[in-house]
Amino acid sequence: MERRHVAVVTGANRGLGRAVAKALAERGYRVVGTVRDPATGAAMRDRFAADGLSFDAVAVDVTAPDAGARLAAAVPEGLDVLVNNAAVTFDGFDLGVVDRTLAANWYGAAAVVEALLPALREGGRVVNVSSGMADEASLPAALRxxxxxxxxxxxxxxxxxxxxxxxVAASGEPPEGWPRSAYRVSKLALNAFTRHVARAVADDPRGLRVNAVCPGWCRTGMGGPAAPRSVAQGTASILWGTEVPVGGPSGGFFRDGRAAQW
Structure with missing residues (x-):
């Protein structure tokens, strides 16, 4: 019997995460997705099942210390794809916003990758969902x-x-030359981490591919109704990363399948 592909999608309860989870399930994957509310996860599982699709929810916040371990336990057979999508953004700028943003978008995201890397099967792909705000070109040269x-x-x-x-803790403002955006810093860190992990697994016999993708500014709950891109467009940009073949690009930053500006 042919082995069924398995995907883990963080932040699967809404927006792009939900759309990516459904698209992968429609392609035959067993999808395991993180949700914060168990009732939301159960409702998603039932809706997917009604369409003949496989979805299992893990009710965990990616900032929880055991999030990675719980996800690994949910895929004892291993996984083929990790879509690291969970993220938050907040209005305003203060230390509380910085801490909450970094906890989810940087520390939580990195911990999930590190926990699931050993479980990736041959040809496994890691897709870190980043942002065009992670463009390093506008940073001062020293910081870049x-x-x-x-x-x-x-x-x-x-x-x-x-x-x-x-x-920020010392003065209420970022150090000189840094962007005044915790979200942007979190995605800059995630892109750097993508390069780090890609280099670390470059000689892994499993042929793993690790990339960051930019879905663009999309009309989701986070992006708002004025965003220029549809959920379908953002989803397609993410799905490209799940299909990178063995020997394909790794350690890059892509939008719509094309190299994006770092």
């Missing part, structure tokens, strides 16, 4: 260089993120 220099080591990325957070 730091993000590239940090990419080979997780500790270096953590140090950069901590420097940003500590600056």
């Amino acid at each position: 260089a730091h993000f590239h220099d940090a990419a080979p080591e997780r500790a270096g990325i953590d140090a950069l993120v901590s420097a940003f957070r500590d600056g």
Whole structure:
């Protein structure tokens, strides 16, 4: 019997995460998705099942210390695709916003990847859902260089993120040269982490592919009704990353299947 493909999608309860989960299920995947509310997960499972699709919910916040372990336990057979989609954004700028944003978009996202990497099967793909706001070109040259220099080591990325957070804690404002956006910093860190992980698994015999993708500004609950792109367009951009073949690009940042500006 042919082995069934398995995908894990974080933040699967709404918006792009939900659309990606459904699209993968329609392609025959057993999809495991994170939701915050057990009732939401049960309702999604029932709706998917009514359409003949497979969906299992794990009710966990990606900021929880055991989130990665619980996801790994939900796929004892291993997985083929991880779509690291869960993220938050908040209005305003203060230390509370910075801490909540980094907890989900950086620390939680990185922890999920690290927990599930050992469970990826041959040809497995990791898709980190990033943002066009992670464009490094507009950063001061010194800061841009730091993000590239940090990419080979997780500790270096953590140090950069901590420097940003500590600056806000000390003065209420980011250190000189840093963007005044915790969301943007979290996605800059995620892109650097994507490069780090891709390099770390470059010689792995499983042929893993690790990429960041930008879905664009989409009309979701997070993006709002004024966004120029549809959910379908954003979903397609993410799904491209789930189909990168063995030997295909790894460690890159892509939008609609094309290399995006770092």
